[in-house]
Amino acid sequence: MALLEMTGIHAGYGGANILNGVSIAIDADQIGVIVGPNGAGKSTTLKALFGLLTVSEGSTVFDGRDITNTAPERLVEQGLSFVPQEFNVFPTMSVEENLEMGAYVRRDSYRHMIDQVYGFFPPLKEKRRQPAGELSGGQRQMVAIGRALMTEPRLLLLDEPTAGLSPRYMGEIFDRIVAINAAGVGILMVEQNARQALGLAHRGFVLAGGHNRFTGTGAELLADPEVARSFLGGGADAHD
Numbered sequence: 001m002a003l004l005e006m007t008g009i010h011a012g013y014g015g016a017n018i019l020n021g022v023s024i025a026i027d028a029d030q031i032g033v034i035v036g037p038n039g040a041g042k043s044t045t046l047k048a049l050f051g052l053l054t055v056s057e058g059s060t061v062f063d064g065r066d067i068t069n070t071a072p073e074r075l076v077e078q079g080l081s082f083v084p085q086e087f088n089v090f091p092t093m094s095v096e097e098n099l100e101m102g103a104y105v106r107r108d109s110y111r112h113m114i115d116q117v118y119g120f121f122p123p124l125k126e127k128r129r130q131p132a133g134e135l136s137g138g139q140r141q142m143v144a145i146g147r148a149l150m151t152e153p154r155l156l157l158l159d160e161p162t163a164g165l166s167p168r169y170m171g172e173i174f175d176r177i178v179a180i181n182a183a184g185v186g187i188l189m190v191e192q193n194a195r196q197a198l199g200l201a202h203r204g205f206v207l208a209g210g211h212n213r214f215t216g217t218g219a220e221l222l223a224d225p226e227v228a229r230s231f232l233g234g235g236a237d238a239h240d
């Protein structure tokens with residue numbers, strides 16, 4: 001059974017609909033990647049899923065339960081966690097304080113999760129007393145992802161986790177995302193670095209104009225000449 005099943009989602013800002021029937025489904029052990037041109041509705045899909053926008057039509061089922069239009073704090077309790085693209089760390093707080101903030105909903109001990117986050121992101125352990133705002137962009141992104149892991153989510157939502165990063169950090173963040181998934185966390189991410197992200201996707205979704213245009217495994221989408229031509233900036237065998 002799918003861990004997440006969004007079906008025919010319509011949502012937008014104010015009166016204007018941006019999503020016109022988006023459907024996304026992934027299993028518990030999968031990495032799902034949403035790609036598409038600017039303004040396609042990729043980030044809006046994550047916001048509609050995470051209760052940050054009102055869904056006017058369609059449904060979202062998570063782990064067999066209808067969570068359509070459920071508030072974010074309730075979703076965190078149910079096993080979802082979201083890393084927005086911007087303003088995702090507290091810059092004046094230390095790395096470790098950021099991680100502790102991520103555990104705000106927990107009433108139990110969370111020390112083991114701080115250790116697990118340092119296991120995923122060793123540079124953060126070295127810098128645990130430094131203000132997050134002093135770190136490089138890639139390391140700040142590690143803090144943001146680490147903070148989201150503190151609630152031990154079953155599904156982690158990432159909005160463009162490699163935006164603005166150098167190729168080296170992009171590769172490092174993607175490697176870490178694969179490791180987090182291998183540890184049992186489902187991932188759904190929006191990515192502009194489409195080719196690289198589809199390379200690690202179990203499920204890929206190409207959105208355009210608030211609709212699904214193509215859906216398949218990452219490998220299928222990368223091999224589809226029409227996807228490559230229209231959405232990946234070149235032929236199926238082109239490389240960035």
Ligand SMILES: Nc1ncnc2c1ncn2[C@@H]1O[C@H](COP(=O)(O)OP(=O)(O)OP(=O)(O)O)[C@@H](O)[C@H]1O
Nearest residue numbers: 013018036037038039040041042043044045190192
């Ligand atoms: N807060 C907002 N209020 C009104 N319109 C918005 C808001 N945020 C986004 N939009 C509009 O919704 C549409 C889809 O935006 P969205 O951020 O989902 O696109 P995207 O596919 O993630 O692309 P991008 O890579 O440009 O972020 C765009 O036309 C955008 O202008």
